[in-house]
Each structure stands twice: as structure tokens, then as C-alpha cells.
Amino acid sequence: MMGAMMAPRDSAATRRKLLEAGRAEFAEHGIAGGRIDRIAESAGVNKERVYGHFGSKEKLFQAVLEAVKAEHAATLPAPDEDIGEWVGRLFDSHAANRTMVRLMMWEALYFEDRPLPDDTARADVYATKVLALARSAGVEPDSTAAMMLLCLLGLGTWPFAMPQMARLIIGPRALTPAGRAELRAHVVAMASAAVAGTVGGAAGAGAAPAAAEEAEGVGTAPASAPGSNESVGG
Amino acid sequence: MMGAMMAPRDSAATRRKLLEAGRAEFAEHGIAGGRIDRIAESAGVNKERVYGHFGSKEKLFQAVLEAVKAEHAATLPAPDEDIGEWVGRLFDSHAANRTMVRLMMWEALYFEDRPLPDDTARADVYATKVLALARSAGVEPDSTAAMMLLCLLGLGTWPFAMPQMARLIIGPRALTPAGRAELRAHVVAMASAAVAGTVGGAAGAGAAPAAAEEAEGVGTAPASAPGSNESVGG
DNA sequence: ATCTAAACCAACCAAACAGTTGGATGTCAA
DNA sequence: TTGACATCCAACTGTTTGGTTGGTTTAGAT
Incomplete structure (x- = not known):
């Protein structure tokens, strides 16, 4: 009896519904502000299922992060020949959906400098991108290429990480499609110019007043990165 | 009657002690994770004083933000002739103390795109910097200069906003003083190159597909910024 | 001295919270 | 059919939380 078609x-x-609901909740409120009850309700599942599947709020948070980062890594292609346009595509992907940036920010704030469980896996992903970037920029895949990748990611992501700042600096125009397109173009231009002016020495226009002189001796690529704690600027 | 209202x-x-304690607490845990009890205890004051002075947790949070931003604006000089070095100084200030970045991130995440109370004041500060930047870069103080300021701030701040990413990309070396100096040099070089290659017109390599042409009408500083909601990238 | 009002605090409160429990219900294998 | 097991949920729990209350101390004004 009771055909049980509903359940x-x-x-x-x-599990999938919980991950999805958790993604939305944590992207909006972070881990401290995120509510298990809301997640369960939004997923249409009982709260206990969160604990059955993930064990704790923090574990669910980490699972969400892992899933989203994997998805993002798969979505964003590796840098190709036109590095500026690659940054532009990064810009576009953030413009289309800010969940990623927000989750990365929550993660950065929450885990500070503690090493994450999937540290090595992510480091490998980045190492791959460093290689691709070095190839397209025509430089060695050393730490200079790594730093360049870091800066380029920053360029393409910053306006979405700090939307208030963008609005305050650029003005209401930042909110319009035209303004956004303009910003994208500017970001792409700065990325291209930065790469061109940094790798070869002098490139397009006025060129960079060489200031990166003590940077040289690093050598090989930083593949994995065990890393203790402490941030960049201890 | 209504005599002097002294203390x-x-x-x-x-009040000062509460602001200081609140700064530390909110920088570390954000507004959702920050605890009023901890703040009061750390300030050596009764919890009720928070409400007597500020009214609510959120109000205290905003007061902290306002104070820190004012302090930061006063500390960081305006862009001078050497724009790269100016970004370097921004880098240094973040390296010396990450409270600022973290608070800005919490703020960005919490207020999303809602206009802040001190919107106009901050917009004015930024407008001043846009002017200074335009002067030193030798361009008009239009929206292009504004976007450039935004990108430069991003370049100098990003490594400290995302320390895990920096560590994963660059490797353990990012934690050493030498690595940090190297990163600073790279950031400065990229900033210089980006500015040099952007103002002149044609950038170096891939070149910017000129799409920033309709930029003109902004002209003066975007004070206020009424803005509905919506972020930069809708 | 005395009155007044602000600064202050210990104790309190209702709501919200992460996490648990005990049992009902469905699934599969023998 | 039956036994074993996994999925699921309503209701519950112990604690933590932002915020309040009632009353006490302090200092300036009269």
C-alpha cells in the first residue's frame, strides 16, 4: 500500500540538496552567521540530516568550499596566449556569480592562515596554472610567474571582492552594464600592460620603471606548499 | 538645569577602550562571530556600557569601521609621482597590520551592496585620491583614473586579503621576509607597468581591445553615490 | 550639604542556537 | 516473511547570545 511516491x-x-543550500547560506552569511536550521529548511530536509551527512556545521562548510572550488577550477580555463583576455574571462565569471568570491573571502577570514585539508590539491591546481601562465607569457615557471598569477587573479577578482569600494571610487556608473564593461576593459588593459611591462622589461608604452631587481634567485616552481601558518605579511 | 554634560x-x-577591544574582536571574528561579552571583558568594562555608548552590536561594528577607516585614510598618503612606490607603501602598511584588510572584508561581506552611513565621506576621500593619482599619472581625473585607482588598491591589498591563496600559489617562501620583499617588488613592478602601459593608450602584448571609449561624462568626483543595490557585476 | 543626572555594574531574560535522541519508515537480502 | 540496516524526522536539550533592568556610585551644579 501507500505507494510512497513522494519520499x-x-x-x-x-546530500546534494544540503550542499546546495549550504552554499547559498554560507556564501551569504559566512560560517558564523550561517544557520543550520535555515539550510535544512531551504533544502527541504530535516536538520539532523546535516549531522548525519557531514557531522558538524564546520564540516559542512568545508564540504561546500571544496565543492565550489573544484567546480570553479574546472570552469575557469587555464591562461592562454592572451593573458589580458584570460583575466577578462575571470572577471566575467565573477560578474555572473559572486558566490565564489564571497566563499573564498569567508574562507580566508575564517581559516586565516591555518592550513586547509585540501591544501596540496589546491596547490597543484595553482601550480598547473602557473605553468600555463609562464608558457603564455614566455617566462620561466619560477616564483616570478607565480607572483604574476597571484596579481592577475587579484586584478580580475578585486572589484567583486570589494563592491562597495568599487562603487565609492567609480560612482553609480559602476552599477550600469556600460560601467561594468568599461571596468572590464580597464582591468584587461591593466593586466596586459602589467604582464607585458614586467616580463620583457620594456613593452608597449612608457614601460615600467624597473623596480623588481632584487627578485631573481628563486628558481624552481613552488608545487605543493606544505606551509606552516602565518600569512604573507607576517 | 541642563548644566555641563561632562563625564x-x-x-x-x-568608549575608547570599547572601540579598541571591538576593533580587535571584529577584525578577528567579524560581526556575526564577534561576541559582545568578549569585547566588554577585553575592555575591562561592563557589557551594558556597549549599549549605553553605541546602542547595539551593529552600531559598535560601524563605529569601529569608521574609526579604522579614518585612521587608515590619514595614515596612507596620497599617490605621488612614483605610483609604483605608492602601491608599495600600501603593501607595506598592510604587511605591518592586517586589521584593516580584515575589517574591510568583513564590511564588504556584511553590507554587500547596501549603502553605508558614511558613504559620502568615504567617496570624497577616494575622490581626492583619484585626483592625486590622475595628476601623477598625467591623465584626466575621469572614470579611467578612478578605475585605475581601484585596480591599484587591489594590487597592493590582494595578497593580504587572500593569504592562503598567496601561500598556495607562491609556496612557503611567501612566508619568509625575502619572499615578502620579492612579492612587494613584483607588485610594485606590475603596478608601474600597468599604469605606464594603460595611460599611453596601447598596452603592451595582447593590448586592450579599446572598449573604454564611452568613458567621459563622469568628470568630477563621484561623491555620494546614491546607488540602489546591485554590486559591480550584477 | 544636597540635589540631579550621568556612568557604571551584577544579575537577569527570552530567544536563538548547534547538536541529540528515539523511534518511525522505507530498502534489501535471504 | 523476516531480520538487519540505513534514511529520515519531530521533538527535545543545554548552552550561548544580544540585549535589559534596577539599583548603586560619582561628580558637578546650586
Whole structure:
């Protein structure tokens, strides 16, 4: 009897719904502000299922982060020949969906400098991108290329990490499609110019007043990165 | 009647201590994770004083933000002739003390795109910097200069906003003084190159596909910024 | 001296919270 | 059919939380 069409027990689906709901909740409120009850309700599942599947709020948070980062890594292609346009595509992907940036920010704030569980895996992803970037920029895949990748990611992401700042600096125009397109173009231009002016020495226009002189001796690529704690600027 | 309203028991000092404790607490845990009890205890004051002075947790948070931003604006000089070095000094100030970056991030995440109370004041500060930047870069103080300021701030701040990313990309070397100096040099070089290659017109390599042409009408500083909601990238 | 009002605090409160429990319900294998 | 097990949920719990209250201390004004 009771055909039970409404509740086909599907553990995997429940898990997926929780991850999805958790992503939205944590992207909006962070881990401290995120509410398990809201996540469960939004997923249409009982709260206990969170603990059955993930064990704790923090574990769910980490699972969400891992999933989103994997998805993002798969979505964003590696740098190709036109590095500026690659940054532009990064810009576009953030413009289309800010969940990624926000989650990365929550993560940075929450974990500070503690090493994350998937540290090595992520480092490998970045190492791959450093290689691709070095190839397209025509430089060695050394730490200079790594730093360049870091800066380029920053260029393409910053306006979405700090939307208030963008609005305050650029003005209401930043909110319009035209303003956004303009900003994108500017970011792309700065990225191109920065790369061109940094790798070869002198490039397009006025060129960079060489200031990166003591930078040289690093040598090989930083593949994994065990890293203790402490941030960049201890 | 209504005589002098002085401080029977040094109200100003209490307020100051609360602001200081709140700064530390909110920088570390954000507004959702920050605890009023901890702030009061750390300030050596009764919890109720928070409400007597500021009214609510959120109000205290805003007061902290306002104070820190004012302090930062006063500390960081305006861009001078050497724009790269100016970005370098921004880098240094963040390296010396990450409170600022973290608070800005919490703010960005918490207020999203809602206009802040001190919107106009901050917009004015930025407008001043846009002017200074335009002068030193030798361009018009239009929206292009504004976007350039935004990008430069991003370049100098990004490594400290995302320390995990920096560590994963650059490797453990990012934690050493030498690595930090190297990164600073790279950031400065990229900033210089970006400015040099952007103002002249044609950038170096891939070159910017000129799309920033309709930029003109902004002209003067974007004070106020009424802005509805929506972020930079809708 | 005495009155007044602000600064201050210990104790309190209701709500919200992460996490648990005990049992009902469905699934599969023998 | 039956036994074993996994999925799921309503209701519950112990604690933490932002915020309040009632009353006490302090200092300036009269």
C-alpha cells in the first residue's frame, strides 16, 4: 500500500540538496552567521540530516568550499596566449556569480592562515596554472610567474571582492552594464600592460620603471606548499 | 538645569577602550562571530556600557569601521609621482597590520551592496585620491583614473586579503621576509607597468581591445553615490 | 550639604542556537 | 516473511547570545 511516491529515499539527493543550500547560506552569511536550521529548511530536509551527512556545521562548510572550488577550477580555463583576455574571462565569471568570491573571502577570514585539508590539491591546481601562465607569457615557471598569477587573479577578482569600494571610487556608473564593461576593459588593459611591462622589461608604452631587481634567485616552481601558518605579511 | 554634560566617570576613556577591544574582536571574528561579552571583558568594562555608548552590536561594528577607516585614510598618503612606490607603501602598511584588510572584508561581506552611513565621506576621500593619482599619472581625473585607482588598491591589498591563496600559489617562501620583499617588488613592478602601459593608450602584448571609449561624462568626483543595490557585476 | 543626572555594574531574560535522541519508515537480502 | 540496516524526522536539550533592568556610585551644579 501507500505507494510512497513522494519520499523516495535518496541519500545522495539529500546530500546534494544540503550542499546546495549550504552554499547559498554560507556564501551569504559566512560560517558564523550561517544557520543550520535555515539550510535544512531551504533544502527541504530535516536538520539532523546535516549531522548525519557531514557531522558538524564546520564540516559542512568545508564540504561546500571544496565543492565550489573544484567546480570553479574546472570552469575557469587555464591562461592562454592572451593573458589580458584570460583575466577578462575571470572577471566575467565573477560578474555572473559572486558566490565564489564571497566563499573564498569567508574562507580566508575564517581559516586565516591555518592550513586547509585540501591544501596540496589546491596547490597543484595553482601550480598547473602557473605553468600555463609562464608558457603564455614566455617566462620561466619560477616564483616570478607565480607572483604574476597571484596579481592577475587579484586584478580580475578585486572589484567583486570589494563592491562597495568599487562603487565609492567609480560612482553609480559602476552599477550600469556600460560601467561594468568599461571596468572590464580597464582591468584587461591593466593586466596586459602589467604582464607585458614586467616580463620583457620594456613593452608597449612608457614601460615600467624597473623596480623588481632584487627578485631573481628563486628558481624552481613552488608545487605543493606544505606551509606552516602565518600569512604573507607576517 | 541642563548644566555641563561632562563625564562623571571618564566616559570617553570607556568608549575608547570599547572601540579598541571591538576593533580587535571584529577584525578577528567579524560581526556575526564577534561576541559582545568578549569585547566588554577585553575592555575591562561592563557589557551594558556597549549599549549605553553605541546602542547595539551593529552600531559598535560601524563605529569601529569608521574609526579604522579614518585612521587608515590619514595614515596612507596620497599617490605621488612614483605610483609604483605608492602601491608599495600600501603593501607595506598592510604587511605591518592586517586589521584593516580584515575589517574591510568583513564590511564588504556584511553590507554587500547596501549603502553605508558614511558613504559620502568615504567617496570624497577616494575622490581626492583619484585626483592625486590622475595628476601623477598625467591623465584626466575621469572614470579611467578612478578605475585605475581601484585596480591599484587591489594590487597592493590582494595578497593580504587572500593569504592562503598567496601561500598556495607562491609556496612557503611567501612566508619568509625575502619572499615578502620579492612579492612587494613584483607588485610594485606590475603596478608601474600597468599604469605606464594603460595611460599611453596601447598596452603592451595582447593590448586592450579599446572598449573604454564611452568613458567621459563622469568628470568630477563621484561623491555620494546614491546607488540602489546591485554590486559591480550584477 | 544636597540635589540631579550621568556612568557604571551584577544579575537577569527570552530567544536563538548547534547538536541529540528515539523511534518511525522505507530498502534489501535471504 | 523476516531480520538487519540505513534514511529520515519531530521533538527535545543545554548552552550561548544580544540585549535589559534596577539599583548603586560619582561628580558637578546650586
